[in-house]
Amino acid sequence: MKAVGLRILFYLAVVLLALIVLLPFLWMLISSLKTQIDIVAWPPKFIFSPTLQNYYKVFGEQDFIRYFINSTIVAVFAVGVSLLLGLPAAYSIARFSQRRLAMVILLARLMPGISFLMPWYIIFSRLGLMDSYVALVLSHVLITLPIVVWIMSSYFETIPLELEESAMVDGASRHYIFLKIILPLSGPGIITATTLSFIFSWNNFLFSQVLSMEKTRTLPIAVFNFLSYADIDWGGVMAASVAIMAPALVLTMIFQRYVVSGLTMGAVKG
Amino acid sequence: MTQNSYTDSNIRWIYPLPAILFVALLMVFPVLYTTYISLTNWTLTSGTAPSFIGLSNYGQVLLEPRFLQALWRTFVFTFSAVAVEAVLGVAAALLLNRVFVGRSVVKLLLLLPLVATPVAVGIVFNLFYDPTIGLANYVLESLGLPGSSWISHADTVLFSLVLVDVWQWTPMITLIVLAGLASLSDEPAEAARIDGANEWQIIRLITLPMVMPVIVTAVILRLIDALKTFDIIFAMTGGGPGYASETLNLIGYKYSFEYFRMGQAAVILMVLFLIVLACSVAITRLGKRIER
Amino acid sequence: MASLQIVDVRKAYGPTRVIHGVDIAIDDGEFVILVGPSGCGKSTLLRMIAGLESITGGEIRIGPRVVNDVPPKDRDIAMVFQNYALYPHMTVAENMAFSMKLRKAPKPEIEKRVSEAAEILGLTKLLDRYPRQLSGGQRQRVAMGRAIVRDPQVFLFDEPLSNLDAKLRVQMRTEIKQLHQRLKTTTVYVTHDQIEAMTMADKIVVMHDGVVEQIGAPLELYDRPANLFVAGFIGSPSMNFLKGHLQGGRFVSDSGIALPVANAPAASDGKPIIYGIRPEHFILDDTNGLSAEVSVVEPTGSETQVFAKFAGSDVVGVFRERVNAKPGQQIRVIPDPNLGHLFDEQTGKRI
Numbered sequence: 001m002k003a004v005g006l007r008i009l010f011y012l013a014v015v016l017l018a019l020i021v022l023l024p025f026l027w028m029l030i031s032s033l034k035t036q037i038d039i040v041a042w043p044p045k046f047i048f049s050p051t052l053q054n055y056y057k058v059f060g061e062q063d064f065i066r067y068f069i070n071s072t073i074v075a076v077f078a079v080g081v082s083l084l085l086g087l088p089a090a091y092s093i094a095r096f097s098q099r100r101l102a103m104v105i106l107l108a109r110l111m112p113g114i115s116f117l118m119p120w121y122i123i124f125s126r127l128g129l130m131d132s133y134v135a136l137v138l139s140h141v142l143i144t145l146p147i148v149v150w151i152m153s154s155y156f157e158t159i160p161l162e163l164e165e166s167a168m169v170d171g172a173s174r175h176y177i178f179l180k181i182i183l184p185l186s187g188p189g190i191i192t193a194t195t196l197s198f199i200f201s202w203n204n205f206l207f208s209q210v211l212s213m214e215k216t217r218t219l220p221i222a223v224f225n226f227l228s229y230a231d232i233d234w235g236g237v238m239a240a241s242v243a244i245m246a247p248a249l250v251l252t253m254i255f256q257r258y259v260v261s262g263l264t265m266g267a268v269k270g
Numbered sequence: 271m272t273q274n275s276y277t278d279s280n281i282r283w284i285y286p287l288p289a290i291l292f293v294a295l296l297m298v299f300p301v302l303y304t305t306y307i308s309l310t311n312w313t314l315t316s317g318t319a320p321s322f323i324g325l326s327n328y329g330q331v332l333l334e335p336r337f338l339q340a341l342w343r344t345f346v347f348t349f350s351a352v353a354v355e356a357v358l359g360v361a362a363a364l365l366l367n368r369v370f371v372g373r374s375v376v377k378l379l380l381l382l383p384l385v386a387t388p389v390a391v392g393i394v395f396n397l398f399y400d401p402t403i404g405l406a407n408y409v410l411e412s413l414g415l416p417g418s419s420w421i422s423h424a425d426t427v428l429f430s431l432v433l434v435d436v437w438q439w440t441p442m443i444t445l446i447v448l449a450g451l452a453s454l455s456d457e458p459a460e461a462a463r464i465d466g467a468n469e470w471q472i473i474r475l476i477t478l479p480m481v482m483p484v485i486v487t488a489v490i491l492r493l494i495d496a497l498k499t500f501d502i503i504f505a506m507t508g509g510g511p512g513y514a515s516e517t518l519n520l521i522g523y524k525y526s527f528e529y530f531r532m533g534q535a536a537v538i539l540m541v542l543f544l545i546v547l548a549c550s551v552a553i554t555r556l557g558k559r560i561e562r
Numbered sequence: 563m564a565s566l567q568i569v570d571v572r573k574a575y576g577p578t579r580v581i582h583g584v585d586i587a588i589d590d591g592e593f594v595i596l597v598g599p600s601g602c603g604k605s606t607l608l609r610m611i612a613g614l615e616s617i618t619g620g621e622i623r624i625g626p627r628v629v630n631d632v633p634p635k636d637r638d639i640a641m642v643f644q645n646y647a648l649y650p651h652m653t654v655a656e657n658m659a660f661s662m663k664l665r666k667a668p669k670p671e672i673e674k675r676v677s678e679a680a681e682i683l684g685l686t687k688l689l690d691r692y693p694r695q696l697s698g699g700q701r702q703r704v705a706m707g708r709a710i711v712r713d714p715q716v717f718l719f720d721e722p723l724s725n726l727d728a729k730l731r732v733q734m735r736t737e738i739k740q741l742h743q744r745l746k747t748t749t750v751y752v753t754h755d756q757i758e759a760m761t762m763a764d765k766i767v768v769m770h771d772g773v774v775e776q777i778g779a780p781l782e783l784y785d786r787p788a789n790l791f792v793a794g795f796i797g798s799p800s801m802n803f804l805k806g807h808l809q810g811g812r813f814v815s816d817s818g819i820a821l822p823v824a825n826a827p828a829a830s831d832g833k834p835i836i837y838g839i840r841p842e843h844f845i846l847d848d849t850n851g852l853s854a855e856v857s858v859v860e861p862t863g864s865e866t867q868v869f870a871k872f873a874g875s876d877v878v879g880v881f882r883e884r885v886n887a888k889p890g891q892q893i894r895v896i897p898d899p900n901l902g903h904l905f906d907e908q909t910g911k912r913i
Contacts, residue, residue, distance in 0.1 A: 457647030465661035
């Protein structure tokens with residue numbers, strides 16, 4: 001009897017936990033399907049006739065599609081550049097135990113972005129690179145590169161050294177070994193690094209807020225700008241929020257295992 | 271062939287070189303530049319070149335009440351948020367550290383806040399907190415409690431923001447601790463059970479001490495990130511009402527990109543930078559100690 | 563101290579049955595070893611005795627008390643785990659004192675017991691160390707110390723030596739045996755290593771696929787294995803088996819070679835039989851021996867192992883003499899007629 005009672009109590013706790021986690025997402029989704037009148041109703045309405053008009057409005061009237069594309073361009077290029085720079089660096093860190101180098105690159109992850117942002121702002125202005133994809137991608141690489149290096153150096157360490165030594169004995173060069181043996185074995189690590197760095201670039205607000213203007217504006221800024229109108233169009237904002245969160249959430253659901261390992265990596269390794 | 275052997279024997283710096291150059295260019299140089307700016311009286315809007323004024327920016331900013339309040343508030347926000355996250359996060363991890371139906375679903379749910387766009391999260395919580403139409407006051411009133419003014423009043427704004435941070439980042443600690451628990455061997459807990467420990471004693475005397483290094487690492491990671499919280503505060507309150515929710519990050523942003531008082535902004539950025547650096551040094555020290 | 567009764571014990575995980583009705587009676591003070599290949603259910607059975615696994619059917623009694631539903635802490639047992647299960651955040655002394663602290667024993671009592679146990683195991687100088695500062699053998703001793711301090715009714719060991727190197731394993735084997743001779747606590751010990759079983763046990767329980775194949779003293783199992791499984795499992799190198807039948811008091815192999823068998827049952831004539839002979843029971847005999855074609859010769863110094871084709875099968879022989887044959891050469895050997903084993907081919911049972 002006691003065991004059954006505990007079991008019920010446990011499931012109640014789990015359901016409560018799940019509800020708390022889900023509530024903001026659910027409320028966002030529900031509100032995005034309401035008319036403005038339903039949203040401002042008091043007490044809040046739980047039963048209403050859903051409408052897609054907010055989505056039509058957001059994707060139709062605004063330049064939302066362009067911001068979506070901008071976000072995608074910036075994230076894809078930031079991830080690409082960080083893989084290009086980060087994979088060889090991570091390999092070297094893993095193979096030669098370059099702890100100090102790892103720390104320096106990790107510092108970029110730990111340091112507040114805003115302390116680099118002011119000098120960038122000044123320099124990019126001087127170079128005429130404000131509101132350019134180049135400036136935006138470079139700034140985002142500073143977020144994504146440490147993620148790639150961190151995840152991949154841990155991953156490379158798990159590949160047995162014997163494999164490389166055997167290839168070396170067979171006469172392969174380091175470069176060849178890296179390209180033809182190490183990288184093909186690193187699929188899971190690369191998926192983890194790519195997914196996480198894409199999401200972090202996608203979600204970044206601060207860098208784009210300062211470095212982009214009308215032409216390269218990314219989604220988080222666009223969503224934020226909704227708020228600046230005097231009379232907030234809650235339905236529109238919520239539809240926009242759903243749109244911006246959807247890609248990251250979907251990626252996470254697809255690559256759940258990889259995202260978990262990426263986020264918890266290192267801490268557990270101690 | 272000679273080409274090959276040259277690359278081979280120098281691979282340890284050739285491979286990381288591009289990444290090092292990149293980090294030097296985009297991180298190290300800007301920090302040095304910020305240090306220099308902090309010693310000048312430069313304002314971007316004046317159109318004049320920066321002139322060297324020594325440490326007088328520091329004297330001015332470090333004594334300014336608005337800065338000191340923001341500094342204090344940063345610590346209050348960070349420590350209260352992370353303290354709550356640590357307690358809830360570890361508790362949730364201990365709760366979920368067993369086999370049950372729906373475990374993988376719950377773990378997926380825990381991931382969602384971590385990857386949700388912070389700005390959008392802030393906006394959703396704005397709707398929650400809205401005093402006239404928000405769900406938060408509706409819940410309070412349904413429970414027979416008085417409504418709160420949440421983020422629209424100076425007394426409650428910081429607490430309301432802490433709540434958002436707790437919602438978004440507690441799962442991080444839970445997931446890290448869960449992974450830590452999974453990496454523990456079952457044997458010590460079984461040995462303790464035979465030695466006469468009850469469930470609570472096993473958790474308190476065996477499991478928690480064994481997973482403590484992981485908890486500490488997770489908490490320090492969270493501390494560093496919480497110190498830098500910007501998106502949700504900027505999106506939800508912009509530092510307001512008045513200056514009531516300004517943290518160092520917010521005030522640094524405003525001095526740089528709203529007032530364009532670059533010299534003074536640089537001082538604020540230096541302070542934030544040094545605090546985070548100190549925390550980061552702590553984390554590596556700790557890592558080394560655990561390794562030993 | 564107490565006796566231990568295992569009566570028709572069964573274990574199933576859902577529909578998967580892993581232990582099918584095991585009966586073992588262990589006397590007070592006996593050292594019993596459960597041995598068998600991995601997956602035979604021996605560790606599960608041990609964990610059921612410990613209370614770490616529930617019992618699906620049957621009864622386990624410690625002394626007069628049925629413990630099926632008694633939680634581990636109230637069974638008055640101590641267990642040494644395969645990976646030692648030392649508490650990494652406690653010193654050696656704290657590890658050993660842990661169980662008594664939980665029982666709220668008075669401090670001087672705890673200190674006395676811990677120092678006694680440390681004395682016995684030679685751990686006195688290591689009491690303030692942490693487990694990570696100890697070698698494998700020292701950790702093993704701490705794990706035993708933790709068990710000794712309890713002064714339990716029964717000691718349980720779960721493959722305690724499998725993580726040690728070969729030399730240390732032999733040494734710890736002796737130490738555990740000495741410890742048992744000194745404390746005389748009833749002990750159940752699980753291993754997959756039949757040499758450990760042979761050298762340490764008062765009584766061996768051979769398990770296979772969730773059933774007990776044979777229970778007996780080590781030499782009894784060696785001299786009179788009850789069935790083909792035990793015959794093949796106990797002894798190293800393993801017993802050689804030849805297929806054939808009995809005819810007029812002699813064993814005739816399928817390849818037509820006849821071997822002498824002392825007191826063969828006449829009633830079994832013509833029935834399919836498996837004839838077993840241990841490698842050390844081959845005798846080199848140039849006059850009466852039958853020819854065997856040598857394939858590999860392995861001298862170990864004290865003896866020589868010869869792999870050869872004999873009576874149509876691959877067999878191995880172990881000889882105290884030096885054998886100088888080269889691969890491909892013929893030697894002449896004869897199995898000791900008094901030491902052959904006969905098994906029914908269908909049931910695998912000893913005849």
